[in-house]
Structures are given as structure tokens and as C-alpha cells.
Amino acid sequence: MALENILILAAASLLWATTFRNHGRTWFMLIASVVVIFWLQPAVPIRGADFFTPLATLVLVVLTWFITADDATRKQRKNIIILLVIASVVLFLNLTRFLPADFQLLTPSRPPQLTTTLIIFLVTGLTLLVLSRLTRFSASFLTVSLLLTIGLFLLIKIPTLSLWLSSFLRTLSGQSLTNVSINDFRWLGFSYVAFRLIHTIRDKQSGRFPSVDVVEFITYVIFFPAFTAGPIDRLERFIKDLRAPFAGLNLENFYSAGQRLLLGLFKKFVIADALALIALNDSNATQVTSTFWMWVIVYAYAFQIYFDFSGYTDVALGIAQLLGIKLPENFASPYLKPNLTQFWNNWHMTLTQWFRAYFFNPITRWLRSWEKPMSIPMMILLTQVATMLLIGFWHGVTWNFTLWGLWHGLGLFIHNRWNDATKAKAAAWATTPAKQAALNISGILLTFHFVAIGWIFFALSSPVTSWQVILKLFRAH
């Protein structure tokens, strides 16, 4: 989100919260979110793609709601009205095509012809109709939608598949294939949308899915403050806030939301953007020759990524708070933690909690239940590395994200073993507050440097350049 997007959304939320209070608050959040996913989607060179990707998000969310909802909720008449309202908003956005170019402010480029949109509506409507005629909902629908979501995710995250997708879409829109590139196609917010959908599908499969109507479900998945950069809330927590009576914004909430918002803007647009000028990137990585300056740009990147990401989170939490929604925290001073395990408990917390709940814990439980379980260290190695590799892939399936995932997976394993072996000794040694502080501070410094070196893989796009940067840091080159 650019500064003007944030300011407009904050102003609109403030206006709504002070003027209308609880009247139609959920409707406001729903319609604003629908408009925002079109508005924030970046323009792409494939004709119509920047209009159809947000529309695809909506279709996917509606279909997922339909198969996860319970019978009684699914059959309510009001669902039809709600879906018609959403379709009208999309149609309105599509119709701005006929306005002069200066007024096409809500879409990244001129919206496409109406025909395709209408066909998409028709197909979605028919699919819902067919699904609703089925007397019995089979569990396999959930599996299919889970695989579909994961499949779409892979399509976007694996460069080879993305290129194939771009070529396919270019052919579909009758465009030349000469300039095809993986940057042709961008699906804003999909990483986060996919994780919220997988969470709801998995919870439905294990029978813990709360009954929510279509307005609540869509608002949860595409809630505009958290759409582009999280946090990844849990459905049951989100709807608790959504259903709680909202008496409008009081002074106390206004101050704390405003403070959070301003803090976020300062972190993102002042600190992070200033650090970005000197932070490690593909071009300065090869230009910097001195060890000292290499450390400076690596440190700058470590702080830039923290202030950028946690600043965005503050903005999201601040805007949501204006509307009476308390989104979960995503960062809790991660760079001040004395070990890597604690770093990951406090960095992008909602993502790590998600992976713990839907990957790490089930795998660990399964490995534990073997008749002849493998050794504990082996199990820890396997689960930590697999989890961190997946977190790496979540950012993109490339060699550098693989190395970054491995770096952290092995780091977590080594910390776990080290802790196990030295815990008793450390506790026996650190008997005075001074010794405890010394242990704590050295832990913080070591952890920060481990994480900072890991960021090299994250920031750069090639393993070779990353390795050269590491060699320079340790004067070995």
C-alpha cells in the first residue's frame, strides 16, 4: 500500500466509525474490502488480468465459503442478496470502463469488456446452483478445494509455472508471446488469502469450523487493512470482534489507533524507506568491496525489512482498530530475543503460528505415533527443516528462498540441541544477575547476526552473489 492508499483508507474508516458507528459496519467493511482488492492490484501487461485476478479472489472465496458453511447457513435467502450486492459492486467497477480515463481511479488500468465478467458471474452462479442441488455434501469437496488452493499457490510461486501461466494468459488475450516474463502476472494478496482459506478448510475437515455467513467469511478473508501484508487472523477470533456490539469510536480507542497508525507510517515511510537507500540488494552486493561497508548494508537490510514489515502491521492494526477490530500482533521485538527459537516466536508470529498449527504439529504428532519412532534429534531435524523450507517456499520457490529456509531450519535444530546439552550448565553458571545479563546479551547478538546473515539469501536473487557477500563479510574474499 502506498502512502495515499493508507491515508484514504484510514480517513474512510475514521469517517465511518464516527458517523455511522455500528450501522452497517460489516457492510462497510465488506464493500470497502471488495473495492480495495481491485484498487490495490498492480497493473500488469496482460490485458484484463489486473481486473480478473481480484475477481478470481472473490470467486474462490465465495466457493470456499459455500463448501465450508453448514447446511442451515448455506440455505439462507439473504445469501443471494449479499452475492448480488457484491456482483453489483464488481459490475460498477467494470462499468467505470466507460468513464473518461481520468475517472478510472478504482482499477489499475482501464477495466475490460463486460462480456467476460458476465460469463464469470454466470459460471459461478451455475456452480453454486449445482452445488446447492446436491443433497449431500461430500468431504471430498473440501479436499478438492484444498488441493485447488495449494495448486494455485504453486502456480504463482514456482517461476517455471508462472512463466507458463503468463504465456497461457497472453495467448488467451491474443497478445504476443515475445515479451513474456514471470513478472507479467501478479496476484496481490493471494499468499495471505490462500493461508486463510487453507485454515478454514482444514478446520472444517477436523470439525471445528464456526458457522459464519457469507458476509462474515468474505470480510474475514479479504479484510482490507490486512489484505496485502497480513496479519493472518483466525476466523473464530475475527468474527468474535465482528459480532461484538461496536458503540462507535471513543476517544481512548481513537488515540491508541491513531498512535499505532502514525507509528506504522513512521516506521515504514521514514525509517524503512531511508534504510532502503543503503540496504543490501542485487546491484550493491556486487559493487561494495570493503568488509566494513558490506556489514553496513547487511545491517541496513536487516533493519529495513523489520521496520518495513512491522510498520505495515502497525498500519493494519491501527486502521482495523478504528473499526473496532483487534487484529493479532505480528511482531514482538524479534531482534531482542536471546535465541533463534524465540526469534521465530516473535517474527511474523501469525505466519509461524499458522505453520505450527497446520504443518509442524500434525507432522510431529504423526512421527510420534509411529510404533518404532525415530530418534528425537532426527525428528526435530526433520520437522524444523521441513517447516522452515516451506516458509521459504511461501515467499517463492527459488534457490535463494530454499537456502534461507535451510539456514533457519538447521539453525533451529542446532539451537535446540545446544540448548538441550548446555541448559543445566548454563543455569548453574548464571547465578548472579550480571551473569544472566551477559548470557542474555551474547545470545541476542549471536541470534541477530545469524538472522542478518540469513537475510542475505532473502534479499538477493542468486546463491553465487549471496555466497560472495558472506565471504566479503568475513574477509575471506
Added chain:
Amino acid sequence: MTTEIITSIAKFIAEKILKLPSKVISPDEALISSGLIDSFSLMDLALFIEDTFGVRIEDTELNAETFDTLNQLAALIASRK
């Protein structure tokens, strides 16, 4: 009842997870948010609770939001027994 649950879990955590048998864990001490129990050991705790009390704690519930102290954990177990 609750006291018994707390005593038995505190003993398990100190001996099996922390490997510091003499450590006293107070019922209000943060276990997860403080980093005292890591995510791998948390599954040990869940399996121990399942075996000892016959109460299942789901994969999605092993976090500081569901329970962070012995008191909260004992209340959760008692409510499901």
C-alpha cells in the same frame, strides 16, 4: 482435582521437558509466551495430557492464546474431562 493436575503437569515439564527436576514452576508462570517450552516439547506435553487425563488438545490449540500457564491448562483439561 485442579491441584493434582497442576502438580502432575509441573512435574512432567520440569523432569521430562526442561530436564531440571528441581525447578519449581508456579501455576501463573508463562510457559509458552516466555519460551520456556519450545514448539517441539509442546507436542510432548499434549501427548502426555492425552495419555494421562484422556483429554485431547488439538494441533491448532497448542499456543499461548489457548493456554499459557499451568492454571489455564488445568482449567482447559478440567473443562473437557
